[in-house]
Amino acid sequence: MKTFMKLISMIALVLAFAHIGTAETLNGAGATFPYPVYSAWAYNYNDVTGVKLNYQSIGSGGGIRQITERTVDFGASDAPLKAEQLQKDKLFQFPAVIGGVVPVVNVEGIKEDQLKIDSDVLCKIYLGEIKYWDDNKIKSLNPKLSLPHNEITVVHRSDGSGTTAIFTTYLSGVCPAWKTKVGSGTSVSWPVGIGGKGNEGVANYTQRTTSSIGYVEFAYALQNKLAYVLLKNHAGNFVKPSFESFADAGASGDFSPKNDFYLWLTNAPGKNAWPIAGATFILLAKEKADSNKKVVKFYNWAFQNGDNKAKELVYVPLPKSLKEKIRSYWKANGLL
Amino acid sequence: MAIYRKNPFDLIFSSITALASFLVVIFTIGILYVLISESSLAISKFGVIRFLSSTDWDPVKESFGALTNIYGTVVTTFLSLAIAIPVAVGVAIFVTEISPNVLKGPIGIAIELLAAIPSIIYGMWGLFTLSPIMSDHIELFLKKITAGIPLVGMLFSGTPMGIDLLTASIILSIMIIPFTASISRDSFNLTPAVVKESAYALGATKWEVVKNVVMPYSKLGVFGGVVLSLGRALGETMAVAFVLGNNHKIARSLLDAAATITVTLANEFTEADKDIYLSSLFYLALVLFVMSFVTLAIAKLFLLKAERKYSR
Numbered sequence: 244m245k246t247f248m249k250l251i252s253m254i255a256l257v258l259a260f261a262h263i264g265t266a267e268t269l270n271g272a273g274a275t276f277p278y279p280v281y282s283a284w285a286y287n288y289n290d291v292t293g294v295k296l297n298y299q300s301i302g303s304g305g306g307i308r309q310i311t312e313r314t315v316d317f318g319a320s321d322a323p324l325k326a327e328q329l330q331k332d333k334l335f336q337f338p339a340v341i342g343g344v345v346p347v348v349n350v351e352g353i354k355e356d357q358l359k360i361d362s363d364v365l366c367k368i369y370l371g372e373i374k375y376w377d378d379n380k381i382k383s384l385n386p387k388l389s390l391p392h393n394e395i396t397v398v399h400r401s402d403g404s405g406t407t408a409i410f411t412t413y414l415s416g417v418c419p420a421w422k423t424k425v426g427s428g429t430s431v432s433w434p435v436g437i438g439g440k441g442n443e444g445v446a447n448y449t450q451r452t453t454s455s456i457g458y459v460e461f462a463y464a465l466q467n468k469l470a471y472v473l474l475k476n477h478a479g480n481f482v483k484p485s486f487e488s489f490a491d492a493g494a495s496g497d498f499s500p501k502n503d504f505y506l507w508l509t510n511a512p513g514k515n516a517w518p519i520a521g522a523t524f525i526l527l528a529k530e531k532a533d534s535n536k537k538v539v540k541f542y543n544w545a546f547q548n549g550d551n552k553a554k555e556l557v558y559v560p561l562p563k564s565l566k567e568k569i570r571s572y573w574k575a576n577g578l579l
Numbered sequence: 580m581a582i583y584r585k586n587p588f589d590l591i592f593s594s595i596t597a598l599a600s601f602l603v604v605i606f607t608i609g610i611l612y613v614l615i616s617e618s619s620l621a622i623s624k625f626g627v628i629r630f631l632s633s634t635d636w637d638p639v640k641e642s643f644g645a646l647t648n649i650y651g652t653v654v655t656t657f658l659s660l661a662i663a664i665p666v667a668v669g670v671a672i673f674v675t676e677i678s679p680n681v682l683k684g685p686i687g688i689a690i691e692l693l694a695a696i697p698s699i700i701y702g703m704w705g706l707f708t709l710s711p712i713m714s715d716h717i718e719l720f721l722k723k724i725t726a727g728i729p730l731v732g733m734l735f736s737g738t739p740m741g742i743d744l745l746t747a748s749i750i751l752s753i754m755i756i757p758f759t760a761s762i763s764r765d766s767f768n769l770t771p772a773v774v775k776e777s778a779y780a781l782g783a784t785k786w787e788v789v790k791n792v793v794m795p796y797s798k799l800g801v802f803g804g805v806v807l808s809l810g811r812a813l814g815e816t817m818a819v820a821f822v823l824g825n826n827h828k829i830a831r832s833l834l835d836a837a838a839t840i841t842v843t844l845a846n847e848f849t850e851a852d853k854d855i856y857l858s859s860l861f862y863l864a865l866v867l868f869v870m871s872f873v874t875l876a877i878a879k880l881f882l883l884k885a886e887r888k889y890s891r
Contacts, residue, residue: 275849302849304857322852396738401825401836403638403850426639429850437740437836438824440846444706451711452740 269537272299273306273319276405276460277340277523280558281319284545287552296541303405303429310334310526316534318526321405322429323505333529335576336503337569338522339542341559343461343489344409345519347469349449350376351391354470356483359384361475362510362518366418368395368456370425371435376454384475391454398448398457401438403430409521410458413509417518458519461489462557476518477510484517486559492516494562500572522561532577539578543570611868618862620855630862636827636838638847643859645866647827651837652867654744655819656812658833659751664805666752667759671801672789674760675767687764694757701818705750710822713749714741718834737834740824745833747819754818755808762807766800767793799885806878813871816841840867 271281278300285296301309303320310318311332319339329336346365348358364380367373373380377390400407411427425431439445442463449457449469457469461484464471473481482488495513498504508520525542527535546569550560561569573579615622621630625643633644674686718739725731770793778788794801824836825846840863851857 304850304852307852396740401823402846403848405850408850428639429852430638430847432637432639432827437742438826439742440706440821440825444821447706448740448742451714 267293267537268295268297269317269534269541270297270299270315271306271317271319271525271538272301272309272315273526274303274321274405274523275300276321276342277319277558280340280549280553280556283552283556284541284549287548288541288544291544294537294541302403304403307526310528313528313531316527316531317538319523320526321521321523322408323507323522323524324503324526325505326502329503329526335527335529335535335578336505336524337542337572338498338504338561338565339525339545340553341489341493341508341520341522341561342406342409343484343492343517343520343559344406344413344458345461345464345471345484346456346458346474347446347449347464347471348456349452349470350454351393352389355468356471356473357385357388358470359473359475359481362414362417365474366414366421369397369399369414369433369435370420371397393454396452396455397433397436398445398452398455399433399436399438400430400442400445401440404441405429405521405523406442406458406460407431409507409509410519412507412521413519416507416509461559465557474518476516477512478514478516480514482515482517486554488515488517489520489559490562492518492520493522493559494564496522496565498522498565498568500568500575504569504572520559527578535578539573543573543579546570611865614861614865614868618858618865620858621862624855625859625862630859631866634827634829636843638851638853638856641853641855643856643862645840645863647829648838648840648843648863649866649870650829651744651823651842652813652839652870654830654837655748655751655823655839656809658744658748659755659812660805660809662749662752663756663759663808667756667804667808668763668801670756670760671763671767672793674764676785676789676793687761690757690760690764693753694761698754698815698818701750701754702821705746705818706821709750710741710746712741713743713746714739718743718745722834733831734833737832739834740836742822742824742836743832743834744823744830744837747823747837747839748833750818750822751812751815754815755812758808758811759801759804762804763797763801766797766804769800770796799882802878802885803882806875806882809878810871810875813874814841814867816845820845840864840870 278298281298285298289295303322306318306320309315324334324336360381361384364373364384374394375392376395377392381390408427408429411425411431415422415427425434437448439448442459445457445459446463446467446469449455450467464484471484473483476482491513492508492511495516496506496508496511498506508522510518511520527538546561546566553560570579621643630645632646634646635642635644636647670690674683678686718741722735722739725735775788775792778792819839820842823838823842825838825842826836827838830837844860844864848860851860
């Protein structure tokens with residue numbers, strides 16, 4: 244009996260300490276795409292400040308629902324919410340990190356950085372209107388390449404995802420036919436192609452299938468050494484996906500605190516901007532002043548100290564000018 | 580009751596067991612209730628018949644129908660059963676009647692291990708290993724030998740990608756073989772040795788013994804195993820989520836990508852950002868719930884009927 248009491252008191256002691264330990268915990272939930280960088284930042288932030296950040300990557304839809312129901316301290320979404328919805332649900336919104344979506348190809352004889360395509364070609368391929376790699380439209384953009392007469396296999400995501408939302412928003416923006424026939428969203432009704440589950444699924448199918456084209460997050464294109472394409476941007480230049488071209492997209496994108504940074508970062512006007520990018524967003528409940536300050540403190544710390552970690556994980560840190568805009572947004576709303 | 584009053588421990592014991600049993604019923608009803616209430620938005624918008632008969636699945640235009648999902652579920656389930664049952668029964672016959680005693684142990688353990696592999700592992704293996712083999716070899720071969728044959732040729736038309744109904748069904752069949760096989764084996768073992776030996780004494784061959792003695796004795800058990808597998812195949816998610824492509828179309832060829840109810844749920848639940856979208860997914864789940872319930876109920880009825888006939 245004595246040992247039993249000892250055990251009980253020990254457990255009680257441990258629980259008490261654990262409770263002190265978790266006194267400063269921030270709970271967040273949402274998008275899966277930024278999960279690795281948020282958790283890496285959280286890990287370092289915990290080392291520095293002792294504050295624990297618990298982020299559950301349950302998907303953007305779930306993140307929006309959870310913050311709307313006020314069950315978490317912050318929500319995260321790959322898609323920005325419009326000002327009206329933020330007003331209705333009493334939410335703040337700001338971007339946290341940028342990601343890029345990259346079309347990748349597997350065509351005989353084509354290496355990365357070689358194939359040039361523009362929005363019209365990309366759209367027609369995904370609509371199934373351009374069927375062969377040696378189509379005149381592709382040829383005229385690439386007079387020096389010898390393209391095989393092979394049927395194009397289109398690969399897209401089979402699961403709902405922010406990557407698809409960014410990609411289809413881009414296509415809807417640059418291609419009226421896409422907008423009327425398919426539209427944009429986390430999952431759409433694809434006219435052609437096969438579906439891979441997750442970025443890894445699309446990367447796998449593209450790698451395996453000759454004459455295929457797919458789209459993945461930048462990190463997956465790098466890790467799987469997939470041949471990415473040069474894409475014509477809004478300014479008319481052919482750019483390659485890189486930290487610089489994503490950052491240029493972020494800097495030239497018209498983010499405004501007035502509409503809580505609502506912006507799809509597609510077809511950004513910058514000279515070297517990569518046209519298919521997107522920021523991922525943080526949502527805060529307006530009335531939770533206390534926890535909001537803590538969340539903002541974390542992101543402010545991450546903006547100052549987290550850029551290298553983000554790059555290491557192949558995320559694009561927000562450009563300086565945008566960080567300043569966000570800070571003034573925080574200040575204006577009494578969060579910083 | 581009289582005994583319980585005398586012994587309080589018995590009373591506690593029996594109430595705990597009763598509570599546990601009632602919990603099962605409460606959970607089932609609770610899940611059904613949640614499915615219905617969450618899908619009420621979609622039910623009121625699409626109705627029952629329109630939802631079940633529509634092949635639409637367009638989150639952008641917010642138009643949803645279950646037919647493509649039901650079709651995929653039914654096709655993969657039956658195809659996988661068609662592959663699995665002969666193999667499983669064959670395994671069971673070999674283990675009980677034909678194999679030397681030395682082999683019985685290892686084969687039995689291997690079957691049970693197969694059942695213990697988590698389904699996500701089947702999924703990963705399917706994507707990275709089976710799917711390339713299917714597209715590069717097996718499906719090309721099937722296409723070649725069936726080309727030109729009227730109906731069969733159509734079943735194997737299209738480009739072999741390895742992400743299709745056939746690959747998914749094969750993975751499913753590998754998953755359900757252990758269930759059918761081990762239950763069949765157990766019921767084969769229940770055949771009285773005396774009867775079997777009498778048959779052999781009359782000069783029956785092994786084939787005749789299996790066909791005329793073992794099978795009639797154990798067909799109920801085999802049927803039970805098949806029903807269990809059917810239930811598993813209907814609800815299996817992760818093993819097929821990677822290799823089915825989640826394509827909301829009625830596939831005519833077995834080499835086409837498709838979607839099952841579970842695959843749709845697994846793929847789209849996390850990013851369903853509109854109320855009607857989420858509600859439609861719950862509606863799909865409700866359809867699956869009813870489908871599984873009805874199938875298992877019919878199977879149970881069959882079993883009961885057969886049992887009654889058998890015991891007479």
